[in-house]
Amino acid sequence: MNIRTRLTLLFTLLVASIMLLFSLSIYYLYNQFRENEFQQRLEDKAMTAARLLDDVGQTSKDDLTTMVAEQVSVYNNQDKEVYRSNQTNPVFEITPEVRRQARKGGSIRIRVDTLEAVVMHYYSPTHKQDYVMVASGYDRFGFSKLDRLREILFFGWLFSLMVVAVAGWLFSSDALRPVSELIEQAKAISGTNIHRRLRVGRQRDELAQLALTFNEMLQRLEEAFVTQKSFVSHASHELRTPLAVMMSQIDVALMQQRSTVEYEASLSELLDSVKNMMGLVNGLLELVRANSDSVTLNYQPVRVDELLWQARSALLLKQPDYLIEIDFENMPEQEEDLILLGESHLLTTAFQNLMENGCKYSSDHAVTVSLLFTPDQVQVSFVDEGLGIPAADLPHIFEPFYRADNIMTVKGHGIGLALTRRIINLHKGNIQVASVESVGTTITVTFPLREPTPAIQPLLEETAE
Numbered sequence: 001m002n003i004r005t006r007l008t009l010l011f012t013l014l015v016a017s018i019m020l021l022f023s024l025s026i027y028y029l030y031n032q033f034r035e036n037e038f039q040q041r042l043e044d045k046a047m048t049a050a051r052l053l054d055d056v057g058q059t060s061k062d063d064l065t066t067m068v069a070e071q072v073s074v075y076n077n078q079d080k081e082v083y084r085s086n087q088t089n090p091v092f093e094i095t096p097e098v099r100r101q102a103r104k105g106g107s108i109r110i111r112v113d114t115l116e117a118v119v120m121h122y123y124s125p126t127h128k129q130d131y132v133m134v135a136s137g138y139d140r141f142g143f144s145k146l147d148r149l150r151e152i153l154f155f156g157w158l159f160s161l162m163v164v165a166v167a168g169w170l171f172s173s174d175a176l177r178p179v180s181e182l183i184e185q186a187k188a189i190s191g192t193n194i195h196r197r198l199r200v201g202r203q204r205d206e207l208a209q210l211a212l213t214f215n216e217m218l219q220r221l222e223e224a225f226v227t228q229k230s231f232v233s234h235a236s237h238e239l240r241t242p243l244a245v246m247m248s249q250i251d252v253a254l255m256q257q258r259s260t261v262e263y264e265a266s267l268s269e270l271l272d273s274v275k276n277m278m279g280l281v282n283g284l285l286e287l288v289r290a291n292s293d294s295v296t297l298n299y300q301p302v303r304v305d306e307l308l309w310q311a312r313s314a315l316l317l318k319q320p321d322y323l324i325e326i327d328f329e330n331m332p333e334q335e336e337d338l339i340l341l342g343e344s345h346l347l348t349t350a351f352q353n354l355m356e357n358g359c360k361y362s363s364d365h366a367v368t369v370s371l372l373f374t375p376d377q378v379q380v381s382f383v384d385e386g387l388g389i390p391a392a393d394l395p396h397i398f399e400p401f402y403r404a405d406n407i408m409t410v411k412g413h414g415i416g417l418a419l420t421r422r423i424i425n426l427h428k429g430n431i432q433v434a435s436v437e438s439v440g441t442t443i444t445v446t447f448p449l450r451e452p453t454p455a456i457q458p459l460l461e462e463t464a465e
Helices: 003-056 096-103 140-187 206-254 260-290 304-318 344-360 416-426 457-464
Strands: 068-075 081-084 107-112 115-124 129-138 300-303 323-327 339-342 366-374 377-384 430-436 440-448
Touching: 003 068, 003 107, 003 115, 003 129, 003 140, 096 107, 096 115, 096 129, 140 206, 206 260, 300 304, 300 344, 304 323, 304 344, 304 366, 304 377, 323 344, 339 344, 339 440, 344 366, 344 377, 344 416, 344 440, 416 430
Parallel strands: 323 366
Antiparallel strands: 068 081, 068 129, 107 115, 115 129, 300 339, 366 377, 377 440, 430 440
8 A cells, every 4th residue: 555545544534533523522412402402391391280280270281282292290299190181192100219309309301212201399389289290202303303413414424524535635645746756756866877866846844855865865875886986997907907917928938938947937927916916906805894884893992002013013024124113202101092992903904004105105115103192182193205295196195096196116006095094084083194295295193082981991901901
């Protein structure tokens, strides 16, 4: 069942229930009015009969008979019937107990099937005694009007039900028309025209907010889509280059018989190409992992100085000729100030990339790392005296696979800085680059220090130990 049909049914049932309750209330109130009005007429009839009986000693049939099945009976003190207005009409039988209650004063109203009666006390000044008056009858006109009212209410309710159903369908159609328009617009958006956006009609209702939210999601998807296309294009290009080199080397080696030394030289070149490609693949995997949802990452309390030392050790294993100096002179007094919440492997990778870039693009293959602590953050600086980055290339250095013109002769893939910035962003950090061409580059990474929550306090204490 679609929303339009559901809204129509709910609207119809709601209004029908309200109208039915209203109709039943009218019927009940009118029935009460009819009953009270007829009972009052019976009381007046009984009082009239009592006064006539008291004044003239008898009552005339023509004076009293104005109701259907009317009957007026009078009982004396001995509880005997002394008068009955019409011998042919049925007698409304009442018990002695009811008559005794009536003598105490007031009136008693009784109804049996369609007959209604009033039992009341009357004192006769002429005869100096009490009487009990019983007036009964059938309210034919009242019941006839009540039946007619019931028919009017019932058929009016049915007719109104049909009108409400039609009005509900039209109302739901008008209310859901913007939704249908949004659905049609959303169906027209695909990978080839993901730049399109939903048109917002009414600017202040919930559907407008839904369309704006959907447009914001499309914006994020478009950015991710464009980034992915660029990533795949560049990755394919970067992977194709070492594969083409390897294929060429193999083809040359197979063109003719060669000596063992020549084959070893060819295999050595192939090994270099494989290592180059493995480095590229590992960089791509790290970049994909860093671009994943941060919720899936395992954040733990880690020490910044230990991460820097681990990154230095791992890099020196690959490049023993690099010179990496870490300045630990500005260490804080409390070791807790060195701890931040992060993913140790990713942070080590980021620090290693920054150290490797500083050494790779410096003639002396040296980089200096320094730490600076403030009450609410830790700052790590990587300083080299290398080639520097041209001012025109600075805005693009964090784009995947982007490489400045002055470093094309140095081996690299343009993944390191993009991966590093993503890792730092995942840790709510900030990275800034200051560089002068042919002078050197300074990269500053800042991480916020937060008070540990009770949930990670035991981990912090364990790490400190």
